[in-house]
Amino acid sequence: xxxxxxxxxxxxxxxxxxxxxxxAALFDRWLMVxxxxxxxxxxxxxxxxxVNQNNAELLFYSxxxxxxxxxxxxxxxxxxxxxxxxxxxxxxxxETSTPANVLSRHCxxxxxxxIVGDEAYQMLFTVSKYEQNQIYNEEELxxxxxxxxxxxxxxxAFTSQKNGLNRLATLQxxxxxxxxxxILFDHQDKITFINQFMKSHLIKNDFMKIVNNELALTKHxxxxxxYQLLNKSAQKSYAEINSMTLDNxxxxxxxxxxxxxxxxxxxxxxxxxxxxxxxFEQLMNWSLFxxxxxITNKELNLLKALYKNxxxxxxxxxxxxxxxxxxxxxxxxxxxxQTNSQVELMIRLSMYKI
Numbered sequence: 463x464x465x466x467x468x469x470x471x472x473x474x475x476x477x478x479x480x481x482x483x484x485x486a487a488l489f490d491r492w493l494m495v496x497x498x499x500x501x502x503x504x505x506x507x508x509x510x511x512x513v514n515q516n517n518a519e520l521l522f523y524s525x526x527x528x529x530x531x532x533x534x535x536x537x538x539x540x541x542x543x544x545x546x547x548x549x550x551x552x553x554x555x556x557e558t559s560t561p562a563n564v565l566s567r568h569c570x571x572x573x574x575x576x577i578v579g580d581e582a583y584q585m586l587f588t589v590s591k592y593e594q595n596q597i598y599n600e601e602e603l604x605x606x607x608x609x610x611x612x613x614x615x616x617x618x619a620f621t622s623q624k625n626g627l628n629r630l631a632t633l634q635x636x637x638x639x640x641x642x643x644x645i646l647f648d649h650q651d652k653i654t655f656i657n658q659f660m661k662s663h664l665i666k667n668d669f670m671k672i673v674n675n676e677l678a679l680t681k682h683x684x685x686x687x688x689y690q691l692l693n694k695s696a697q698k699s700y701a702e703i704n705s706m707t708l709d710n711x712x713x714x715x716x717x718x719x720x721x722x723x724x725x726x727x728x729x730x731x732x733x734x735x736x737x738x739x740x741x742f743e744q745l746m747n748w749s750l751f752x753x754x755x756x757i758t759n760k761e762l763n764l765l766k767a768l769y770k771n772x773x774x775x776x777x778x779x780x781x782x783x784x785x786x787x788x789x790x791x792x793x794x795x796x797x798x799x800q801t802n803s804q805v806e807l808m809i810r811l812s813m814y815k816i
Contacts, residue, residue, distance in 0.1 A: 472601055472808075474717060475502040477741040478705070479609045480642065481719045484739070487616035488723075492524040499589065499609065500526035503602040506593040512617065515575070515582040521621075551588065554610060566597045570606065574614055578621045585617055600805040643740035645677060646723075651692055652676060654732035663742055669708045669716045670740075677738070684708055688718065695720045695736055717741040751814040755798045761791045768804060769811060 482498040485491065492510055500508040505526070512521040551569035569590035576583040589606065591598065598606075643660030645653055652675050656664075664672060670679045679685035684706070691704040708716040719739045746769065752762050767777055774792065778785045792804075801807045 472605070473743065474707075475605055476608050477642075477717045478502065478719070479605065480612050480741075481705075481721075481739055483609065483612050483616045485721055485737075487620045488737075490522075490620070492522055493526075495613070496524045496526040499606075503589060503598065503605055504594075505589045505591060505602075507588070507590045509586075509588045510613075511586045512576075512621070513584045513586075515584055516580075521583070551590070554587075554606060566603075568592060568595065568597045570598070570603075572610055576614070576618050576621055578618065581621070583617075583621050585614065587613065600803060604805060604809055643742070645738045645740070646734035647692065647736040647738065648732055649696070649735045651689065652732075654734045660740060663740075667716070667742060668710050669742075679708065680710075681708070688720075691720050692736065692738075695722045715743040746811065747814045751811065755795075757795065757798065761795050764788060764791045765795065765807075765811070769808070 479495075479498055479502060482494045486495045496508040496510055499505065507526060509523065509525040511523040513519065514521060551571045552565050552567040554570050554572040569588065569592065571586065571588040574585045574587075576585060587610070589598075643663055644655075644657045645660060646655035648654050653672065656672075664670070668680055670677055672678070677688070679688055687706055691706060695704050704721075705717060705719040708718065717740070719741075720736065721739075722736050723734060748762060748766070751757065751765075757765065763781065764777070767781070768774070774788055775785065777788055781788070795807065796802060799807060799810050801810055
């Protein structure tokens with residue numbers, strides 16, 4: 463049965479995927495990534511490998527644990543498995559922006575060369591639905607395309623660490639990517655480090671603030687739950703991610719994920735034991751979008767409704783028009799924005815968030 467996606471489900475999957483990739487780069491736990499990608503894209507098999515091209519050394523080969531090949535992971539299994547995907551799959555490129563640029567397939571791969579100093583590494587990332595005999599739908603393909611740039615950036619940080627860079631420097635290289643808030647806590651739940659993205663968003667969000675070097679969530683019951691999860695994480699394996707979703711009066715969301723560090727980090731005079739990531743749902747710049755694509759007021763009202771996960775069939779009564787009128791507006795929007803589906807349209811809209 464095809465999984466039904468809402469826009470918030472889609473972005474929550476993206477956030478969780480990015481969280482897993484960041485943690486894998488810090489803790490060398492790439493199985494977390496292949497398992498997560500398999501889950502959020504409904505894939506039979508997801509594999510990720512990194513090979514040093516200078517000496518042909520296989521640094522790691524990770525495959526999701528529910529795949530049969532995972533029980534016998536070795537160099538030959540790696541080579542035989544990937545030959546099939548490379549010969550039959552479609553190649554994905556990090557710079558590809560929308561699913562419209564990619565042919566529909568039941569398997570995909572991405573090859574990328576990572577240069578670190580004098581060393582060159584080849585990344586190979588593959589996904590497939592061979593066993594289901596199904597092609598990837600637009601939401602699943604869009605998820606893969608959004609995760610690829612983060613995966614490559616994090617693998618670059620990981621290989622830098624392998625080549626002897628300071629672990630804190632590698633952490634900073636990874637978390638200063640500018641797309642999410644990251645806060646490090648010590649064993650007393652005091653803040654030891656905040657990245658620049660989080661500092662800038664603390665000023666303009668109504669989800670949380672910092673009081674006496676502690677994170678305080680605006681809603682009391684959310685604050686209680688957060689510190690319960692923080693204490694729970696301190697007692698669990700670092701492979702486990704605890705998360706919670708926040709909401710505000712305007713209907714915006716934020717996703718918090720909590721993971722204890724495998725090894726403590728010395729941040730100046732403090733010692734960090736737990737990492738908290740915060741993903742803020744960004745606001746749409748509707749006026750800029752409407753001006754750039756010459757969207758009418760009626761078309762903009764329809765867009766805003768669809769953006770809030772409303773179905774087209776639910777809107778005629780609310781908007782006082784027929785379903786055929788709404789379909790005409792939607793086709794006009796597709797034409798003006800050069801998109802072919804609501805999924806592509808939502809991806810295009812995401813470029814106008816502030």
